[in-house]
Amino acid sequence: MGALTHQQIAEKSVFANGFLPNLISAQFIEAIVWWLEQERPYSSRQIATYSYHLMRSALREAGTWEE
Secondary structure, X not given: OOOOOHHHHHHOHHHHOOHHHXXXXXXXXXXXXXXXXXXXXXXXXXXXXXXXXXXXXXXXXHOOOOO
């Protein structure tokens, strides 16, 4: 089976029902809270980069889940 299109991925239930967008949003917010509470041990660019890579990994992985 070939790679899924963006439309096919968006129609998967983990996206359509809001589960994955909610999960990614919560992770991002918690990362920012942690970063601020720890007095910014990483630069804003590093936190953004780490968050971006984690989000992409989650989206890539969830695209492979069976319905």
